[in-house]
Amino acid sequence: MIAAMDISIRKVERSKLLELDPNNLPFGKYFTDHMLEADYENGEWKNIEIKPYQPLLISPSVAALHYGQAIFEGIKAYKDGEGNAYIFRPHDNYKRFNISAERMQMPAVPEELFIEGMRKLIELDKNWIPSSPDHSLYIRPFMFASDEMIGVKPSDSYKFLIILSPTGPYYSAPMRIYVEEQYVRAVPGGVGYAKAAGNYGAAMYATAQAKKKGYDQVLWTDAFEHKYVQEIGTMNVFFIIGNKAITPDLGLGTILAGVTRQSTITLLQEAGFEVEERRLTIDEIMEAYKSGQLFEVFGTGTAATISFIKELRYKDFVMKFDVEKWKTAPTIKQWLTQIREGKREDKYNWMWKI
Ligand SMILES: *Cc1c(COP(=O)(O)O)cnc(C)c1O
Numbered sequence: 414m415i416a417a418m419d420i421s422i423r424k425v426e427r428s429k430l431l432e433l434d435p436n437n438l439p440f441g442k443y444f445t446d447h448m449l450e451a452d453y454e455n456g457e458w459k460n461i462e463i464k465p466y467q468p469l470l471i472s473p474s475v476a477a478l479h480y481g482q483a484i485f486e487g488i489k490a491y492k493d494g495e496g497n498a499y500i501f502r503p504h505d506n507y508k509r510f511n512i513s514a515e516r517m518q519m520p521a522v523p524e525e526l527f528i529e530g531m532r533k534l535i536e537l538d539k540n541w542i543p544s545s546p547d548h549s550l551y552i553r554p555f556m557f558a559s560d561e562m563i564g565v566k567p568s569d570s571y572k573f574l575i576i577l578s579p580t581g582p583y584y585s586a587p588m589r590i591y592v593e594e595q596y597v598r599a600v601p602g603g604v605g606y607a608k609a610a611g612n613y614g615a616a617m618y619a620t621a622q623a624k625k626k627g628y629d630q631v632l633w634t635d636a637f638e639h640k641y642v643q644e645i646g647t648m649n650v651f652f653i654i655g656n657k658a659i660t661p662d663l664g665l666g667t668i669l670a671g672v673t674r675q676s677t678i679t680l681l682q683e684a685g686f687e688v689e690e691r692r693l694t695i696d697e698i699m700e701a702y703k704s705g706q707l708f709e710v711f712g713t714g715t716a717a718t719i720s721f722i723k724e725l726r727y728k729d730f731v732m733k734f735d736v737e738k739w740k741t742a743p744t745i746k747q748w749l750t751q752i753r754e755g756k757r758e759d760k761y762n763w764m765w766k767i
Contacts, residue, residue, distance in 0.1 A: 438581035477557035483610035493755030547582035587723035648712030
């Protein structure tokens with residue numbers, strides 16, 4: 414048990430909630446009344462405060478802007494029919510946050526600050542959790558190096574913050590995916606398994622190139638042979654081949670260990686699938702497609718839950734799927750949504766009540 418931390422609370426004088434149009438909540442655009450902010454200095458966390466959402470005052474020399482010690486998480490909170498608030502598997506994100514922190518030579522955030530701070534913040538902004546179907550409150554914890562000093566070294570001071578954004582249905586149309594074989598996202602020994610800010614900036618050029626060709630995202634492949642598939646954008650990837658579900662394994666540290674990925678594995682097993690986590694080549698995927706055994710391809714992630722893939726292109730070979738006929742991905746997506754909205758039994762204790 415971690416010693417209780419002092420979290421001071423300063424409330425807004427007037428809520429912005431009434432200015433919000435609940436029918437227009439694009440992902441990540443609006444933020445709630447309050448945020449949590451804490452400083453790491455001289456080896457300890459201090460100035461832990463929940464306060465009105467506001468800009469930060471930072472020096473141009475702040476270390477994160479120059480050398481990229483910055484990490485984040487993405488979590489969702491929901492309200493059930495009775496108005497109770499729940500967070501989906503926050504302790505899994507908490508663990509992953511500190512795995513990212515360690516890899517980026519940043520301090521661990523204590524559970525009391527991350528989980529208890531999040532709970533208190535959401536309790537305060539509880540009215541911001543949308544209750545309509547498919548709506549949620551997106552939670553964004555993040556940490557960055559805050560030394561005001563441009564020497565290349567791990568920062569001595571850090572800021573940890575949590576901000577909250579109400580979001581509407583994240584309608585993701587079935588995607589067209591380009592199998593990338595020139596640019597790479599992650600290498601063994603690298604930072605692919607960390608939710609480090611720089612990973613996303615580094616992926617944008619390749620994604621923009623794929624968009625120019627008419628694709629929504631790239632499916633990354635390994636850095637050496639460009640034949641083992643990894644993941645898509647901010648989603649893990651699953652292939653239904655024959656009566657098995659296959660997803661790339663996490664062994665080489667080149668793939669982000671998604672919480673939705675883990676939840677999907679569990680639900681696929683509940684649905685009777687044998688789930689394999691292993692290396693998977695693009696050749697095996699194409700062979701399965703040619704022999705009529707590649708039934709479904711989909712991505713998993715907190716933002717969109719499950720995204721269907723209607724087209725996968727590798728070099729000149731195009732694989733197309735009739736998503737209307739799919740059974741598996743739509744079922745898993747429905748189960749996940751129902752568990753999150755309190756309409757299906759929460760057998761695995763994923764919903765953490767606030
Ligand atoms: C966040 C993320 C995912 C999905 O993780 P979830 O915990 O399911 O949201 C997958 N891949 C990458 C690269 C990510 O950043």
